[in-house]
Amino acid sequence: xxxxxxxxxxxxxxxxxxxxxxxxxxxxxxxxxxxxxxxxxxxxxxxxxxxxxxxxxxxxxxxxxxxxxxxxxxxxxxxxxxxxxxxxxxxxxxxxxxxxxxxxxxxxxxxxxxxxxxxxxxxxxxxxxxxxxxxxxxxxxxxxxxxxxxxxxxxxxxxxxxxxxxxxxxxxxxxxxxxxxxxxxxxxxxxxxxxxxxxxxxxxxxxxxxxxxxxxxxxxxxxxxxxxxxxxxxxxxxxxxxxxxxxxxxxxxxxxxxxxxxxxxxxxxxxxxxxxxxxxxxxxxxxxxxxxxxxxxxxxxxxxxxxxxxxxxxxxxxxxxxxxxxxxxxxxxxxxxxxxxxxxxxxxxxxxxxxxxxxxxxxxxxxxxxxxxxxxxxxxxxxxxxxxxxxxxxxxxxxxxxxxxxxxxxxxxxxxxxxxxxxxxxxxxxxxxxxxxxxxxxx
Amino acid sequence: xxxxxxxxxxxxxxxxxxxxxxxxxxxxxxxxxxxxxxxxxxxxxxxxxxxxxxxxxxxxxxxxxxxxxxxxxxxxxxxxxxxxxxxxxxxxxxxxxxxxxxxxxxxxxxxxxxxxxxxxxxxxxxxxxxxxxxxxxxxxxxxxxxxxxxxxxxxxxxxxxxxxxxxxxxxxxxxxxxxxxxxxxxxxxxxxxxxxxxxxxxxxxxxxxxxxxxxxxxxxxxxxxxxxxxxxxxxxxxxxxxxxxxxxxxxxxxxxxxxxxxxxxxxxxxxxxxxxxxxxxxxxxxxxxxxxxxxxxxxxxxxxxxxxxxxxxxxxxxxxxxxxxxxxxxxxxxxxxxxxxxxxxxxxxxxxxxxxxxxxxxxxxxxxxxxxxxxxxxxxxxxxxxxxxxxxxxxxxxxxxxxxxxxxxxxxxxxxxxxxxxxxxxxxxxxxxxxxxxxxxxx
Numbered sequence: 001x002x003x004x005x006x007x008x009x010x011x012x013x014x015x016x017x018x019x020x021x022x023x024x025x026x027x028x029x030x031x032x033x034x035x036x037x038x039x040x041x042x043x044x045x046x047x048x049x050x051x052x053x054x055x056x057x058x059x060x061x062x063x064x065x066x067x068x069x070x071x072x073x074x075x076x077x078x079x080x081x082x083x084x085x086x087x088x089x090x091x092x093x094x095x096x097x098x099x100x101x102x103x104x105x106x107x108x109x110x111x112x113x114x115x116x117x118x119x120x121x122x123x124x125x126x127x128x129x130x131x132x133x134x135x136x137x138x139x140x141x142x143x144x145x146x147x148x149x150x151x152x153x154x155x156x157x158x159x160x161x162x163x164x165x166x167x168x169x170x171x172x173x174x175x176x177x178x179x180x181x182x183x184x185x186x187x188x189x190x191x192x193x194x195x196x197x198x199x200x201x202x203x204x205x206x207x208x209x210x211x212x213x214x215x216x217x218x219x220x221x222x223x224x225x226x227x228x229x230x231x232x233x234x235x236x237x238x239x240x241x242x243x244x245x246x247x248x249x250x251x252x253x254x255x256x257x258x259x260x261x262x263x264x265x266x267x268x269x270x271x272x273x274x275x276x277x278x279x280x281x282x283x284x285x286x287x288x289x290x291x292x293x294x295x296x297x298x299x300x301x302x303x304x305x306x307x308x309x310x311x312x313x314x315x316x317x318x319x320x321x322x323x324x325x326x327x328x329x330x331x332x333x334x335x336x337x338x339x340x341x342x343x344x345x346x347x348x349x350x351x352x353x354x355x356x357x358x359x360x361x362x363x364x365x366x367x368x369x370x371x372x373x374x375x376x377x378x379x380x381x382x383x384x385x386x387x388x389x390x391x392x393x394x395x396x397x398x399x400x401x402x403x404x405x406x407x408x409x410x411x412x413x414x415x416x417x418x419x420x421x422x423x424x425x426x427x428x429x430x431x432x433x434x435x436x437x438x439x440x441x442x443x
Numbered sequence: 444x445x446x447x448x449x450x451x452x453x454x455x456x457x458x459x460x461x462x463x464x465x466x467x468x469x470x471x472x473x474x475x476x477x478x479x480x481x482x483x484x485x486x487x488x489x490x491x492x493x494x495x496x497x498x499x500x501x502x503x504x505x506x507x508x509x510x511x512x513x514x515x516x517x518x519x520x521x522x523x524x525x526x527x528x529x530x531x532x533x534x535x536x537x538x539x540x541x542x543x544x545x546x547x548x549x550x551x552x553x554x555x556x557x558x559x560x561x562x563x564x565x566x567x568x569x570x571x572x573x574x575x576x577x578x579x580x581x582x583x584x585x586x587x588x589x590x591x592x593x594x595x596x597x598x599x600x601x602x603x604x605x606x607x608x609x610x611x612x613x614x615x616x617x618x619x620x621x622x623x624x625x626x627x628x629x630x631x632x633x634x635x636x637x638x639x640x641x642x643x644x645x646x647x648x649x650x651x652x653x654x655x656x657x658x659x660x661x662x663x664x665x666x667x668x669x670x671x672x673x674x675x676x677x678x679x680x681x682x683x684x685x686x687x688x689x690x691x692x693x694x695x696x697x698x699x700x701x702x703x704x705x706x707x708x709x710x711x712x713x714x715x716x717x718x719x720x721x722x723x724x725x726x727x728x729x730x731x732x733x734x735x736x737x738x739x740x741x742x743x744x745x746x747x748x749x750x751x752x753x754x755x756x757x758x759x760x761x762x763x764x765x766x767x768x769x770x771x772x773x774x775x776x777x778x779x780x781x782x783x784x785x786x787x788x789x790x791x792x793x794x795x796x797x798x799x800x801x802x803x804x805x806x807x808x809x810x811x812x813x814x815x816x817x818x819x820x821x822x823x824x825x826x827x828x829x830x831x832x833x834x835x836x837x838x839x840x841x842x843x844x845x846x847x848x849x850x851x852x853x854x855x856x857x858x859x860x861x862x863x864x865x866x867x868x869x870x871x872x873x874x875x876x877x878x879x880x881x882x883x884x885x886x
Contacts, residue, residue: 024641028661149626156627163606163622163664179606179622183592184599198467216689218471219682221606221664238681239662245685246659249692250776253699257772257861258765266777267787271794275801278769282762286806287813289761293754300750307743310753311736314869317760318732319725322701322862326721329700333693334709344710351714358718363729370730418700418861419765426757 003033006045019048027053031060034069043072055084063096064268079108086160087116088133088240094121119233128211129204131244132225132234137165139191141174146187148177161237164222167195173224173232175199201226204233209248212241213338252336256329256417258285285423292426299434302443308375309437312384316433319363320391320425325418327352327399332413335403345404352400353393360392383437390436391429398424446476449488462491470496474503477512486515498527506539507711522551529603530559531576531683537564562676571654572647574687575668575677580608582634584617589630591620604680607665610638616667616675618642644669647676652691655684656781695779699772699860701728728866735869742877745886751818752880755827759876762806763834763868768861770795770842775856778846788847795843796836803835826880833879834872841867 009018022030022045030049034042034057046069049057058066058081070078082090082105094102094117106114116134123129137159139148148165156162163179175195185194201224202211215223215238225234251261258281262269296313303309331348334340340348364385372381399421403413437443452461465473465488473492477485477500489512492500501509501524513521525533525548537545537560549557559577566572580602582591591608599605606622618638628637644667645654658666658681668677694704701724705712739756746752774791777783783791807828815824842864846856880886 216685242659253776257769265782271797274798286762289758292757296754311739314735315732319729326700339708354714355717
């Protein structure tokens with residue numbers, strides 16, 4: 001199936017054939033293809049989808065395309081769509097709409113769905129409540145495997161996953177039973193003997209990234225979400241967890257590049273929005289760099305006496321920046337995947353110190369020899385090499401230290417990445433450089 | 444359950460109680476706790492685990508800890524472990540062992556497992572073959588749901604997932620049937636009417652990152668892997684895909700920070716290994732920065748005439764570097780998550796150009812005013828501001844362009860990140876700066 005085929009069938013009004021193809025098509029692919037069509041064709045083809053599939057395709061579409069699509073749909077069709085979607089997807093869709101539209105749409109959706117949506121809408125964007133779904137299978141501990149399978153048969157179609165079922169009594173989750181347990185055991189076995197009473201769970205106000213990490217760590221298809229009183233209120237499934245992990249990485253990378261994080265795709269973000277998310281840090285860092293500038297001003301007699309000194313500034317600054325960002329990147333990532341903890345701070349700084357000795361010595365040697373060959377001046381060689389050693393040592397220690405401290409202070413360590421580290425290290429490296437130059441070259 | 448409790452029970456020789464706790468413990472947690480024990484206790488507790496659970500716990504342990512553990516195990520116990528592991532986990536373990544040890548161990552494992560392992564060992568580290576598993580459920584299209592469920596009951600325990608089953612005829616995969624289909628349909632329904640003939644699959648030599656992205660895109664629990672002749676040879680499950688995605692992000696971040704990528708945890712990597720993976724790029728970038736230095740040398744008459752010019756070099760270099768790395772980071776990430784394609788190159792460069800106009804104008808204005816207030820010199824203000832505009836425009840275009848070109852040339856775009864971009868942009872910004880200064884200040 002591809003875009004051209006769909007358009008051709010639509011143009012030739014071969015609706016029956018088109019309908020057959022749409023029936024078989026993968027909803028993820030369909031969402032992608034629909035997004036490439038113009039509004040009119042998009043609406044025409046979308047109307048041919050059966051209700052359930054339409055809701056699924058709609059959930060997979062990007063925000064902009066969804067907005068284009070609903071322009072062509074009647075209110076009753078949109079309400080039908082909301083009724084058919086899983087509550088978490090519906091919330092995802094409604095979260096982007098104006099409040100009055102949400103109210104008007106919710107008034108017409110069916111009572112159960114409305115209750116679920118209102119329930120989910122109350123959770124903050126970062127909490128696991130915002131990604132959980134409320135459609136899951138509840139079992140009773142006194143059921144047999146056969147009764148459990150019968151219950152799943154009845155409610156299964158509307159559940160996001162039937163592979164982990166929850167044994168519930170008075171709204172509390174007593175244990176979990178997997179579909180694997182049900183299939184591999186005899187029909188008369190009691191659920192109470194099958195259920196696992198120790199299970200991994202999340203609490204509604206937990207950070208969604210932490211929960212996604214938990215799901216990935218334990219390799220689970222889904223995990224139950226309990227509210228603060230311990231009542232079962234929803235589940236999180238692995239596909240939502242993967243999405244969260246991907247989004248969080250994108251956000252981390254943006255922060256590490258001095259950009260205000262956004263989950264809007266690059267191409268559909270306007271020039272103004274892009275500029276807005278970048279200008280803040282650029283301004284702050286630009287003005288901070290004047291500190292380094294003013295240190296240089298203090299030493300103008302040094303480079304007036306030995307002008308060649310100026311030509312090594314870029315090399316020193318870049319090497320300092322690169323050394324520092326190597327360290328900070330490794331530490332930020334290590335913290336994000338829980339490989340490094342705050343309590344490792346001394347181990348980490350000590351390790352970076354030793355690495356900086358090895359690395360800076362090699363760099364200083366290579367550069368010292370190069371400078372001596374080019375300028376035949378052993379003192380100049382010495383000034384640059386010693387400055388390089390000092391710069392790299394400071395860069396690596398600052399680069400390791402700041403993300404760890406940020407973690408402790410509950411600031412996102414991703415802020416302590418290349419741009420900020422570079423600006424800080426620049427100041428030190430210029431100071432070291434001119435200090436060493438004044439002493440050795442006796443300026 | 445925690446480390447202290449286990450050690451206490453072990454010390455007091457309460458083995459029965461210990462055994463009971465281990466029986467209930469989550470294998471992921473157990474792997475974590477075992478890793479914190481010293482070798483002797485680790486071996487003692489590991490021996491108390493039942494075979495299947497032991498193999499599972501072993502699969503979740505880090506390489507170093509596994510190596511410590513097996514030092515305390517007999518060869519026959521290790522062979523038993525390999526027999527019990529899923530073939531893909533066994534391969535993962537054996538891949539780190541010396542070849543002669545692998546041969547000796549494989550000689551003693553059971554024939555079927557040996558065949559599976561040898562089969563998997565032939566795939567390269569990057570291919571999906573290296574992460575696939577060969578334990579899956581095969582069905583026949585003429586079976587009924589009841590027969591299928593009976594078959595799963597028989598072979599299910601040894602399969603990594605029973606939630607997606609594969610309908611196979613003459614080793615070709617005709618379609619897939621989910622456990623959901625089996626549970627929700629009546630017992631006498633034929634598999635041939637249930638199976639989905641259009642399904643997402645991977646080919647053995649496909650890149651494992653691409654396959655992980657596919658699994659995540661379609662939200663699948665598992666997908667089938669076909670060899671180049673179309674025969675079904677294995678499956679990839681979502682938990683392996685999550686691991687691949689996490690590893691690939693770590694590798695990308697390392698490359699973006701000018702580090703040779705490694706999947707070894709930070710803390711267990713030695714100082715020498717760390718230094719080795721960092722020194723290469725630092726040397727290359729340091730020597731490249733001398734180009735910028737030599738441009739400065741050419742203009743020494745300029746800053747001898749107007750020494751204050753030197754003090755703006757750090758600010759210009761940093762702002763150029765930061766602007767460029769903002770762009771390159773967004774593009775690299777966009778390419779990695781398939782949000783941006785090579786065909787978008789003109790759209791992307793045009794967007795970055797417009798963003799650079801907005802951003803550079805604001806930066807130039809802020810800095811121009813600051814300089815005028817500090818030095819009361821409109822020409823100096825103008826020189827720095829115009830240089831800033833030129834630098835930012837070039838930085839953003841280079842930052843957007845290089846990752847796109849790398850993608851086209853099948854080089855990893857992550858190489859074209861902050862460190863390299865900064866070095867390239869430095870050269871341009873220094874050239875622009877002194878050129879503009881010569882003209883406006885008539886030096």
